[in-house]
Amino acid sequence: MPPQANTRARSVGANTSAPPAVATRPVAKQRMETDPSSTVFKLEDLSVYYGSFRAVRNVSMSIPQRQITAFIGPSGCGKTTMLRCLNRMNDLVEIARVEGRVLYHGVDLYDERVNPVEVRRRIGMVFQKPNPFPKSIYDNITFGPKVAGVKGNLDEIVERSLRRAALWDEVKDRLKDSAMGLSGGQQQRLCIARALAVDPEVILMDEPCSALDPIATGRIEDLMEEIKTDYTIVIVTHNMQQAARVSDMCAFFTAEVNDHSDTRTGILVEVDRTETMFSNPQDERTESYVTGRFG
Amino acid sequence: MIGTSPATYAPEAVRKSLQGRQRDIKGFAFRAGLLAALLVTVALLAVLISDVVSGGWSVLSTRPIDFLTGSLSSSAATAGIGQGLRGTFFIAVFVVLVAFPVGVGAAIYLEEYAPHTRFTRLIDVNIRNLAGVPSVVYGILGFAIFVKALGAFTGPNANGRTVISAGLTLAILVLPIVIITSAEAVRAVPDSLREAGFGVGATRWEVIRSHVLPYAGPGILTGTVLALARALGEAAPLILVGATTGFLSGGDSYRLTSLQDKFTAMPMIIYNWAGRPQPGFKAATAAAIVILLAVVLMANATAILLRNRYEKRR
Numbered sequence: 001m002p003p004q005a006n007t008r009a010r011s012v013g014a015n016t017s018a019p020p021a022v023a024t025r026p027v028a029k030q031r032m033e034t035d036p037s038s039t040v041f042k043l044e045d046l047s048v049y050y051g052s053f054r055a056v057r058n059v060s061m062s063i064p065q066r067q068i069t070a071f072i073g074p075s076g077c078g079k080t081t082m083l084r085c086l087n088r089m090n091d092l093v094e095i096a097r098v099e100g101r102v103l104y105h106g107v108d109l110y111d112e113r114v115n116p117v118e119v120r121r122r123i124g125m126v127f128q129k130p131n132p133f134p135k136s137i138y139d140n141i142t143f144g145p146k147v148a149g150v151k152g153n154l155d156e157i158v159e160r161s162l163r164r165a166a167l168w169d170e171v172k173d174r175l176k177d178s179a180m181g182l183s184g185g186q187q188q189r190l191c192i193a194r195a196l197a198v199d200p201e202v203i204l205m206d207e208p209c210s211a212l213d214p215i216a217t218g219r220i221e222d223l224m225e226e227i228k229t230d231y232t233i234v235i236v237t238h239n240m241q242q243a244a245r246v247s248d249m250c251a252f253f254t255a256e257v258n259d260h261s262d263t264r265t266g267i268l269v270e271v272d273r274t275e276t277m278f279s280n281p282q283d284e285r286t287e288s289y290v291t292g293r294f295g
Numbered sequence: 296m297i298g299t300s301p302a303t304y305a306p307e308a309v310r311k312s313l314q315g316r317q318r319d320i321k322g323f324a325f326r327a328g329l330l331a332a333l334l335v336t337v338a339l340l341a342v343l344i345s346d347v348v349s350g351g352w353s354v355l356s357t358r359p360i361d362f363l364t365g366s367l368s369s370s371a372a373t374a375g376i377g378q379g380l381r382g383t384f385f386i387a388v389f390v391v392l393v394a395f396p397v398g399v400g401a402a403i404y405l406e407e408y409a410p411h412t413r414f415t416r417l418i419d420v421n422i423r424n425l426a427g428v429p430s431v432v433y434g435i436l437g438f439a440i441f442v443k444a445l446g447a448f449t450g451p452n453a454n455g456r457t458v459i460s461a462g463l464t465l466a467i468l469v470l471p472i473v474i475i476t477s478a479e480a481v482r483a484v485p486d487s488l489r490e491a492g493f494g495v496g497a498t499r500w501e502v503i504r505s506h507v508l509p510y511a512g513p514g515i516l517t518g519t520v521l522a523l524a525r526a527l528g529e530a531a532p533l534i535l536v537g538a539t540t541g542f543l544s545g546g547d548s549y550r551l552t553s554l555q556d557k558f559t560a561m562p563m564i565i566y567n568w569a570g571r572p573q574p575g576f577k578a579a580t581a582a583a584i585v586i587l588l589a590v591v592l593m594a595n596a597t598a599i600l601l602r603n604r605y606e607k608r609r
Contacts, residue, residue, distance in 0.1 A: 089490065
């Protein structure tokens with residue numbers, strides 16, 4: 001087992017054994033860092049519809065630069081929907097529609113002059129299930145740079161991306177082999193390397209560890225810590241320990257049942273520094289979720 | 296009932312209980328029924344093949360080259376299928392050149408670009424229905440369009456009754472099949488693959504070219520070749536388009552200009568010879584069937600080989 005897995009195991013223990021603090025003392029209303037220069041995304045009153053069904057409503061929040069922001073909450077509360085708004089991946093769902101604004105460095109991503117392809121070059125994505133292309137490891141990494149028109153040394157990009165994703169040593173002798181032969185954890189790190197290869201500013205991660213075992217999960221988490229010095233990361237996770245371990249900021253979503261129909265709409269309950277969210281949440285729904293009383 | 300009574304844990308009782316119900320009669324009957332269905336199919340095929348091979352053996356064994364290259368004739372002893380093979384070959388060329396690009400293109404548009412409206416659903420349903428339209432109807436369509444209306448292009452010297460008309464008619468006949476099978480192959484490409492492509496900033500065209508088509512390729516190929524096999528075996532449209540059955544001069548050339556001459560094709564020869572009373576044509580018909588089956592089999596085998604090769608690269 002590599003050394004990083006050991007440290008991971010320790011930190012997991014440290015986090016899970018910490019008793020949840022009781023949130024009773026009064027707190028200041030605005031505790032978020034709101035330095036505008038370090039804000040990458042600013043969501044303004046964002047609602048997402050699938051046809052006539054409103055999946056998420058009225059979300060307003062900021063996502064800081066070079067930090068890890070986690071979206072947590074129970075199933076069906078719109079975390080993934082929210083995440084996929086941030087690089088216009090929801091465009092691929094024909095019936096999806098967005099109201100409100102997603103400001104990326106002050107530019108509304110849903111402005112009709114914005115090209116979603118350019119958006120996704122700057123804002124990469126790692127998906128829930130590892131989805132490498134059924135091609136060689138090398139081709140997986142180079143596809144992004146190639147379509148971006150990179151003319152430089154692709155070998156160098158491959159090595160740099162794979163090193164960054166802590167996968168280089170494991171695959172450097174079989175770059176021409178199919179990516180489908182890698183283990184699940186390796187495939188997911190390859191997907192991270194593939195996202196890094198186009199040199200994005202932001203990486204969106206949609207439950208990147210949900211299909212992985214704890215050791216592979218630990219590696220991905222270490223990797224996130226490591227790359228956040230250069231990248232802004234937004235991660236959706238079902239795993240509260242994971243949110244507590246890796247994230248700097250935390251946004252808690254929940255679902256409210258609509259009166260007139262049997263549908264549920266996601267709402268943003270609270271967003272704050274992660275340690276505050278877990279030790280001293282303001283909303284009692286957050287508190288019951290992070291202490292494991294529901295969800 | 297398995298309760299908590301200690302008696303049910305006695306070794307003897309456990310053994311009896313575990314070894315019970317050994318005869319699964321219904322399951323056995325079901326399996327036997329399935330096997331019977333398979334055997335009927337195989338037996339029918341075996342009868343068909345042994346019948347035509349034994350029927351045509353006298354021709355295939357005594358004068359194989361002569362039979363394969365010879366021309367149509369009223370004498371069974373000298374009649375050959377060279378002109379039919381040539382016609383069938385050019386029909387295959389037209390089907391591949393016309394039905395393949397048009398069909399695959401339509402399928403990709405339907406699956407990857409078209410909005411999912413009621414109108415596209417209507418088109419989709421109609422294409423499925425077109426695949427079930429009897430081939431004789433396509434023959435009439437081909438006659439009206441390619442023989443009559445466009446006869447000046449398809450065959451000015453042969454009243455439009457040429458292999459061009461036949462090839463285009465059969466291409467239209469199999470077009471719905473190509474579209475349906477290609478669309479299904481494209482639909483079978485997992486969305487996660489498309490998302491992976493879009494996620495690194497590829498355009499839709501780049502995603503389709505680099506990921507969707509390579510993944511769907513083997514399925515598209517299989518569907519297309521199956522459609523081709525169907526086209527090669529159709530006789531009814533050839534009758535309507537006007538394939539020659541009697542004497543055919545000059546129809547044994549592979550020159551491109553000969554495409555505008557009168558023609559014949561394998562199914563037409565089989566259909567015509569089968570109706571002739573002279574005893575020699577019975578064997579010739581069987582021999583022609585064997586050759587047509589071999590041609591179709593070769594086309595299918597090529598498709599399977601290609602598919603296996605591409606699937607390995609995944």
